[in-house]
Amino acid sequence: MEENNVKSRIFHFMEYKGLSQSKFEKAVGLSNGYLNNLRHSPSTDKTYMILEAFSEINGVWVLSGVRHMLVHAELK
Numbered sequence: 001m002e003e004n005n006v007k008s009r010i011f012h013f014m015e016y017k018g019l020s021q022s023k024f025e026k027a028v029g030l031s032n033g034y035l036n037n038l039r040h041s042p043s044t045d046k047t048y049m050i051l052e053a054f055s056e057i058n059g060v061w062v063l064s065g066v067r068h069m070l071v072h073a074e075l076k
Helices: 006-017 021-028 044-053 059-064
Strands: none
Touching: 006 021, 006 059, 021 044, 044 059
């Protein structure tokens, strides 16, 4: 999957973590099927929920595709 938008980067992270879409949505507190219905980037509050639920994900990467996917990779 190409990582040219926020939605595709979220799916890439889910694949990395081995999470199904429903498990990811539940962990974040999103409604069932939220990601399927997402046409563009999630709202600011939904993005914040994702970053809160998964503290290892790099917010800069989620929003722009720049840098590493994981925060700890930035520290190396």
